Amino acid sequence: MATPAAENPKANRNTDVFLNGIWKENPVFVQMLGMCPVLAITNSVRNAIAMSLAVLFVLVCSNVLVSLVRKFVAKEVRIAVFILIIATFVTVTDYAVKAISVPIYKAMGPFIALIVVNCIILGRAEAFASKNSVFKSLLDALGMALGFSLALFCLGTVREALGSGTFLGFPLFGDHFQPWVIFVLPSGGFFTLGAWLLVFAWWRERADRKKAREAQSP
Amino acid sequence: MNNVSPMYIFIDALLINNFVLSVFLGICPFLGVSGKLQTASRMGIAVTFVMFVSSAVAYGINTLLLMYDAEYLRIISYIVVIASMVQLVEMFIKKTSPALFKALGIYLPLITTNCAILGVAMLQTTREYNFVQSLSFALGAGLGFTLALIIMSGIREKLELADVPSLAKGAAIALMIAGILSMAFMGFAGLGG
Numbered sequence: 001m002a003t004p005a006a007e008n009p010k011a012n013r014n015t016d017v018f019l020n021g022i023w024k025e026n027p028v029f030v031q032m033l034g035m036c037p038v039l040a041i042t043n044s045v046r047n048a049i050a051m052s053l054a055v056l057f058v059l060v061c062s063n064v065l066v067s068l069v070r071k072f073v074a075k076e077v078r079i080a081v082f083i084l085i086i087a088t089f090v091t092v093t094d095y096a097v098k099a100i101s102v103p104i105y106k107a108m109g110p111f112i113a114l115i116v117v118n119c120i121i122l123g124r125a126e127a128f129a130s131k132n133s134v135f136k137s138l139l140d141a142l143g144m145a146l147g148f149s150l151a152l153f154c155l156g157t158v159r160e161a162l163g164s165g166t167f168l169g170f171p172l173f174g175d176h177f178q179p180w181v182i183f184v185l186p187s188g189g190f191f192t193l194g195a196w197l198l199v200f201a202w203w204r205e206r207a208d209r210k211k212a213r214e215a216q217s218p
Numbered sequence: 219m220n221n222v223s224p225m226y227i228f229i230d231a232l233l234i235n236n237f238v239l240s241v242f243l244g245i246c247p248f249l250g251v252s253g254k255l256q257t258a259s260r261m262g263i264a265v266t267f268v269m270f271v272s273s274a275v276a277y278g279i280n281t282l283l284l285m286y287d288a289e290y291l292r293i294i295s296y297i298v299v300i301a302s303m304v305q306l307v308e309m310f311i312k313k314t315s316p317a318l319f320k321a322l323g324i325y326l327p328l329i330t331t332n333c334a335i336l337g338v339a340m341l342q343t344t345r346e347y348n349f350v351q352s353l354s355f356a357l358g359a360g361l362g363f364t365l366a367l368i369i370m371s372g373i374r375e376k377l378e379l380a381d382v383p384s385l386a387k388g389a390a391i392a393l394m395i396a397g398i399l400s401m402a403f404m405g406f407a408g409l410g411g
Contacts, residue, residue, distance in 0.1 A: 032246075032389055036243055036245045037242075084298075087294040087297050091291075091293050091294065113293050113336065113340045114243075114337060116336065117332065118331075182401070185400075186240040186404075187239075187397045187401040188397070190400055194389075194393035194394045194397065197389055197390040198386060201385045
């Protein structure tokens with residue numbers, strides 16, 4: 001991963017910014033941010049996708065706008081300004097979702113409005129967009145949003161497949177499948193996320209061990 | 219409109235639809251601050267207080283917004299109210315109890331981004347609760363949050379001494395415990411109905 005860095009450091013940095021959010025600093029699996037919608041909305045893949053799109057829109061717009069105004073905003077009031085920017089875009093999303101599909105709006109309940117207080121968005125505005133150029137902030141927002149979507153999709157797939165035996169509403173198993181209802185209930189969300197965290201921890205440890213072994217015996 | 223009794227709303231938010239364990243609001247502090255029993259209970263009290271006050275203020279603001287047909291300002295005005303409420307509580311705690319202020323540390327300003335508080339304000343609006351119903355809803359939700367936090371921190375204090383596999387340490391085991399707790403709270407379904 002690090003080899004092309006020497007030849008073209010700038011391009012590499014941009015892709016790094018983008019990829020960071022998806023894998024290395026995945027907002028859900030690594031940073032453990034924005035857990036509430038992750039657990040609440042993922043009882044079906046359709047809801048997970050709708051939530052991902054909403055977060056993508058808000059994150060990209062607010063990151064770009066925060067980055068644009070970063071030089072005019074006094075340090076003392078920056079958090080307040082960020083929150084107002086985010087709240088504006090969330091309001092837009094709220095009305096847009098209501099206009100596009102009422103069933104999805106009902107299924108998401110208060111969680112669209114709650115994107116305002118999703119730590120990922122304020123966190124990226126504060127930690128990245130307030131210090132970096134517009135283009136980089138855009139990349140960062142896209143990466144983080146994709147990382148978030150990846151996590152939602154992982155959880156949504158498992159929960160819908162096991163909990164109602166479907167994927168996006170299409171039945172996956174035969175007629176004799178007995179849905180494992182606990183997975184669409186709240187406690188299933190906790191279990192599924194815990195299991196995914198275990199899988200990723202195991203994956204990382206295996207990679208680390210492999211690297212250590214290679215370092216020992218070249 | 220609805221005429222659910224305030225007592226039922228209180229029990230519902232406290233146990234049946236516990237804010238943390240079955241509505242998934244306020245998960246971040248639930249996982250972050252539940253390491254120690256003392257911090258957890260203080261955090262719970264601070265959240266309950268902010269929730270109660272901001273619920274009352276949000277009710278007033280909503281009436282005002284409806285009067286001027288400006289519902290699209292709802293999210294923005296709620297979040298501003300909550301942020302200033304948190305600031306107020308922060309100053310109050312700093313003045314009266316510096317020790318508690320230190321113990322809560324970074325989590326005090328973070329109450330602003332605790333989705334449970336905005337959640338109470340939004341839910342009471344969409345469910346069209348009246349003033350008394352809103353207040354009992356906020357109180358139930360806050361105490362429910364405190365209850366979940368205290369139970370969780372009690373378990374995690376014991377967990378420090380247990381032999382947890384190294385892969386599951388930290389968040390994974392906490393989520394598994396939360397799942398079991400959530401299952402236990404499912405037993406309250408039907409209570410009071």
